[in-house]
Amino acid sequence: MPFLSQKFNLQKRVKLAQGLWMLYWLAVIVGIILFSLGIFFKIELRKRSEIMDNNESHLVPNLLILVGMLSCGLNAFGGKLCHDSLDPQKFSKMKPMLRPYMLLCCGFNALLLLLVLLSFLMQFAVYLTLAEGLKNAIRFYKDTDTPGRCFMKRTLDMTQIEFRCCGNNNFRDWFEVQWISNRYLDMSNDVVKDRVLSNVEGKYLMDSVPFSCCNPGSPRPCIQHHLTNNSAHYDYDHRTEELNIWNRGCRQAVFSYYSGIMNSIGALLIFTIILE
Amino acid sequence: MALLKIKFSQQRRVRLAQGLWLLSWLAVMCGAFIFCLGVYLKIELLRRDEVMENTEIHVVPNLLMLVGLASIGANWVASRVCQDSLDASRFPRWKVLLLGWYAVAALLCCLLLAVVVLSYVLQGRLEESLKVGLRNGIRFYKDTDVPGRCFQKETIDRLQMEFRCCGNNNFKDWFEVQWVSNRYLDFTSQEVKDRIRSNVDGRYLLDGVPFSCCNPASPRPCLQNQLTDSRAHYNYEYQSEELNLYSRGCRQALTDYYMGLMNSTGPGVLSVILIQLSVLLSMRYLQTAVEGAMALETPEGESEGYILEKDVKATYADVKAKALDLLKFAQVDPASEAAGAEEGEKEAEATAKAATPPPAS
Numbered sequence: 303m304p305f306l307s308q309k310f311n312l313q314k315r316v317k318l319a320q321g322l323w324m325l326y327w328l329a330v331i332v333g334i335i336l337f338s339l340g341i342f343f344k345i346e347l348r349k350r351s352e353i354m355d356n357n358e359s360h361l362v363p364n365l366l367i368l369v370g371m372l373s374c375g376l377n378a379f380g381g382k383l384c385h386d387s388l389d390p391q392k393f394s395k396m397k398p399m400l401r402p403y404m405l406l407c408c409g410f411n412a413l414l415l416l417l418v419l420l421s422f423l424m425q426f427a428v429y430l431t432l433a434e435g436l437k438n439a440i441r442f443y444k445d446t447d448t449p450g451r452c453f454m455k456r457t458l459d460m461t462q463i464e465f466r467c468c469g470n471n472n473f474r475d476w477f478e479v480q481w482i483s484n485r486y487l488d489m490s491n492d493v494v495k496d497r498v499l500s501n502v503e504g505k506y507l508m509d510s511v512p513f514s515c516c517n518p519g520s521p522r523p524c525i526q527h528h529l530t531n532n533s534a535h536y537d538y539d540h541r542t543e544e545l546n547i548w549n550r551g552c553r554q555a556v557f558s559y560y561s562g563i564m565n566s567i568g569a570l571l572i573f574t575i576i577l578e
Numbered sequence: 579m580a581l582l583k584i585k586f587s588q589q590r591r592v593r594l595a596q597g598l599w600l601l602s603w604l605a606v607m608c609g610a611f612i613f614c615l616g617v618y619l620k621i622e623l624l625r626r627d628e629v630m631e632n633t634e635i636h637v638v639p640n641l642l643m644l645v646g647l648a649s650i651g652a653n654w655v656a657s658r659v660c661q662d663s664l665d666a667s668r669f670p671r672w673k674v675l676l677l678g679w680y681a682v683a684a685l686l687c688c689l690l691l692a693v694v695v696l697s698y699v700l701q702g703r704l705e706e707s708l709k710v711g712l713r714n715g716i717r718f719y720k721d722t723d724v725p726g727r728c729f730q731k732e733t734i735d736r737l738q739m740e741f742r743c744c745g746n747n748n749f750k751d752w753f754e755v756q757w758v759s760n761r762y763l764d765f766t767s768q769e770v771k772d773r774i775r776s777n778v779d780g781r782y783l784l785d786g787v788p789f790s791c792c793n794p795a796s797p798r799p800c801l802q803n804q805l806t807d808s809r810a811h812y813n814y815e816y817q818s819e820e821l822n823l824y825s826r827g828c829r830q831a832l833t834d835y836y837m838g839l840m841n842s843t844g845p846g847v848l849s850v851i852l853i854q855l856s857v858l859l860s861m862r863y864l865q866t867a868v869e870g871a872m873a874l875e876t877p878e879g880e881s882e883g884y885i886l887e888k889d890v891k892a893t894y895a896d897v898k899a900k901a902l903d904l905l906k907f908a909q910v911d912p913a914s915e916a917a918g919a920e921e922g923e924k925e926a927e928a929t930a931k932a933a934t935p936p937p938a939s
Contacts, residue, residue: 452797455794455797456795460794481799483797485813486799487812488813513802514792514794516789518739518790521723522761523788526789535762536767537761
């Protein structure tokens with residue numbers, strides 16, 4: 303007993319072949335989109351690999367590139383099959399290839415499903431790498447003279463400006479590290495000596511943040527130093543002052559950007575599975 | 579003596595028509611490209627509208643959009659003419675339109691050339707407009723509580739961060755204006771009172787710049803206050819500290835950006851001019867060749883295509899004669915009535931001249 307059998311006269315067969323041919327070419331275009339999305343995602347990960355400790359996993363974009371190319375190839379072949387299907391001579395030549403082709407398509411769909419799961423699950427990995435990477439980035443912010451870390455300051459500043467965020471969880475992360483290099487500290491100064499002696503590790507800690515935390519939308523010129531000291535600035539209350547520096551932490555900001563990309567990749571993949 | 583005569587057999591005429599059809603569709607795409615270019619340029623100029631004082635530079639994208647649309651229309655007409663050209667019954671109706679089409683196509687080429695020239699000529703005006711706009715922006719930076727100017731601070735901050743520039747000419751422009759609002763100044767403090775009394779206008783001037791002037795690529799955390807005082811910061815030399823702030827002025831940065839945009843579109847526009855010119859010339863050849871073939875007894879035979887029927891001088895004389903004819907034709911009826919009056923006047927003049935005594939020697 304055939305499963306889900308359907309009657310086709312010649313007219314319907316021709317229509318089916320034509321419709322299927324167009325669907326295959328649509329699938330080729332979707333494959334191209336997947337390929338370019340993979341490349342875009344890979345580039346985005348590389349751009350910010352410094353704040354992810356150069357440790358991020360490129361599994362999802364690599365698989366996406368592979369899937370895009372496979373999809374183009376398989377669907378172009380399928381389109382050619384449709385094209386030849388109404389010509390009995392050509393079709394009989396193609397007949398032996400049909401079975402392995404169908405199996406290949408099933409395998410491809412399984413790969414797509416796996417990729418959908420990955421793109422939703424890998425978000426956790428990205429979150430953890432970001433947390434670790436940002437913590438190190440803030441620690442190494444001052445090391446602009448150490449080879450291999452000279453550009454950490456610039457990267458972190460540009461990230462904070464671009465994503466409108468400050469610190470890891472919030473701006474108080476900057477209070478816990480020394481972000482001014484010793485080269486620019488006058489060690490003979492009493493204030494500096496007090497601060498350095500005030501903690502066990504001898505770090506110069508202050509309640510200030512770098513300029514990249516400043517919010518341009520604030521009506522007042524940016525207050526970045528002595529943030530917790532209300533008397534240091536006129537008409538300033540650090541508990542109610544909202545707009546002066548960015549409130550969001552960079553981990554949250556960058557993560558929501560990447561999860562947005564991964565969610566849309568997942569949605570597109572689901573659409574592709576349905577199409578296939 | 580026709581200008582640039584070429585012989586066309588039936589085969590060649592068909593090829594010319596097909597080639598011209600393709601070329602005119604290419605020209606339609608180029609027209610669309612020019613339109614999109616105009617739209618893009620206009621959007622970029624509108625984005626920075628707040629720091630520009632006048633909109634004279636907008637003539638470049640406006641012209642581009644106009645020419646793009648006109649070019650799409652004209653070249654679509656050209657493709658229709660090509661389609662009808664090999665059909666002897668349908669071609670004659672285009673004959674009158676073609677003269678107008680040549681004028682439109684030539685006008686489009688001239689306008690595109692004018693756009694290229696204008697984009698260089700208006701550079702000075704753009705700089706002037708930016709100078710005044712930025713000066714106002716810097717002056718009103720502090721007015722975040724004045725309606726209509728609340729966002730000036732955010733605009734200037736974002737501009738300086740995006741274009742990596744500081745101030746109008748350089749960062750010292752910030753020393754000359756009060757960029758901290760009075761709402762955030764403690765007027766009971768001696769330091770504030772000193773600064774306000776130190777100048778005629780009673781402004782709170784300081785040798786500091788806003789945070790948006792800071793260069794993230796600088797190895798040291800940003801120094802924005804007490805910039806001219808080398809002793810205020812450790813290991814700081816005012817004259818030699820290079821990277822700490824952006825050294826470029828925003829006027830220079832914005833002018834460079836817009837000039838770069840317009841220069842990079844220069845080659846594209848020039849190639850569109852060339853394509854349009856070749857469509858124009860090919861259309862003329864096709865028209866004359868097909869008309870020549872229609873006039874022959876055997877329409878399938880050879881005909882001649884040319885740009886002008888006679889050489890340049892003879893054509894010019896012809897055109898002049900035709901124009902004068904048209905003018906005279908308009909004056910024929912009133913002239914015949916006035917002719918009698920004129921003759922009468924002439925006679926009266928002659929007698930008057932004879933009647934006046936000769937001048938005394």
